[in-house]
Amino acid sequence: MSQSSNSPKPPAPASGSPTPPPPVPTSADVARLAGVSRATVSYVLNNAEAVRISEPTRRKVREAAEELGYVPHAAARSLRAGHTRIVLLPTSHVPVGPLYSTFLNELQWALRRLDYTVVQYGSLGLGGDEAVRAWAELRPVAVISLGEIALSARNVATLKRAGARAVITMGPVGVPGAHALVMNQEEVGARAAAHLVERGRRRIGVIVPEEDGLELFSAPRLAGARSVTGTGTGAGAGVRVEALPMAYSEESAAALAVRWRGLGLDAVFAYNDEYAMLLMRAFQDEGLRIPEDVAVIGADDLLIGRLLRPRLSTVQIEMPTGDHLASLVDRAVREPSEITERHDLMAAAAVHREST
Numbered sequence: 001m002s003q004s005s006n007s008p009k010p011p012a013p014a015s016g017s018p019t020p021p022p023p024v025p026t027s028a029d030v031a032r033l034a035g036v037s038r039a040t041v042s043y044v045l046n047n048a049e050a051v052r053i054s055e056p057t058r059r060k061v062r063e064a065a066e067e068l069g070y071v072p073h074a075a076a077r078s079l080r081a082g083h084t085r086i087v088l089l090p091t092s093h094v095p096v097g098p099l100y101s102t103f104l105n106e107l108q109w110a111l112r113r114l115d116y117t118v119v120q121y122g123s124l125g126l127g128g129d130e131a132v133r134a135w136a137e138l139r140p141v142a143v144i145s146l147g148e149i150a151l152s153a154r155n156v157a158t159l160k161r162a163g164a165r166a167v168i169t170m171g172p173v174g175v176p177g178a179h180a181l182v183m184n185q186e187e188v189g190a191r192a193a194a195h196l197v198e199r200g201r202r203r204i205g206v207i208v209p210e211e212d213g214l215e216l217f218s219a220p221r222l223a224g225a226r227s228v229t230g231t232g233t234g235a236g237a238g239v240r241v242e243a244l245p246m247a248y249s250e251e252s253a254a255a256l257a258v259r260w261r262g263l264g265l266d267a268v269f270a271y272n273d274e275y276a277m278l279l280m281r282a283f284q285d286e287g288l289r290i291p292e293d294v295a296v297i298g299a300d301d302l303l304i305g306r307l308l309r310p311r312l313s314t315v316q317i318e319m320p321t322g323d324h325l326a327s328l329v330d331r332a333v334r335e336p337s338e339i340t341e342r343h344d345l346m347a348a349a350a351v352h353r354e355s356t
């Protein structure tokens with residue numbers, strides 16, 4: 001029996017009830033608005049290089065997607081491609097300093113320009129196995145590990161089974177199965193110590209930061225400084241290098257400055273420019289003259305070091321561009337191979353200024 005026109009209508013939404021959300025736009029909506037096929041929408045928004053599409057058509061599709069607020073579904077996109085476009089970058093647990101922060105920012109921008117999504121993952125408190133399992137859950141196409149979490153060959157295999165086409169480690173040592181982007185921190189220490197020795201300094205202190213995690217950088221820098229010493233008749237003969245623990249605080253720097261005269265040292269490699277500036281201020285407060293009583297050299301060549309008086313000598317570290325490293329990551333993703341590569345990422349040179 002047909003429903004009477006006098007049948008009661010569904011009640012209207014009660015006043016104050018939430019408005020239902022608008023429908024989620026689809027690729028079909030974008031295709032209709034742009035006047036193209038759904039396949040064309042897919043080709044344009046997924047940056048398919050194998051299909052030639054005119055620039056006016058690309059522009060129409062992008063404008064339609066923006067007008068509708070359409071965003072491609074990441075899971076569907078990954079299913080079509082056979083992998084995600086996620087590059088996982090575990091966040092640093094330690095203060096890496098302005099030089100490395102700038103480098104990592106450039107890398108992220110460069111990867112974004114290559115249509116990768118960079119996901120920073122906080123792995124604080126996780127060990128190697130735990131961290132890797134957490135990373136693998138996101139199914140990244142590549143992982144760039146900064147070296148703070150020690151990875152094993154088994155960890156690399158876990159990531160690859162989860163879909164990672166490339167695992168890349170940054171740090172002083174490589175990991176079997178992963179591409180190695182090696183930062184030779186020993187060279188930084190060796191350049192700093194050699195610079196001081198060339199200026200007649202024979203008793204060199206090397207600041208070793210007390211902050212957790214920085215030993216990844218400080219230990220090889222100390223080893224590099226010690227490598228310039230020798231027992232023969234060369235420039236390093238008779239040079240003494242002493243490790244000096246110091247926290248990044250005014251109190252710790254002041255405590256070291258107070259006992260400096262009793263240490264019998266005539267120079268210091270202060271780990272980096274930030275520790276060097278902190279220590280220089282403490283030396284000056286203690287009445288020590290720079291460089292007459294103590295020569296000071298840092299590392300990283302920060303702009304503020306050139307604004308000090310005396311101007312800070314430093315080790316200038318030459319890093320690759322973000323575009324260069326992003327292209328290495330992209331090639332490793334597009335051409336996965338069991339043969340891993342090693343790339344040396346940095347060069348170092350001492351810069352002589354007034355503090356030495």
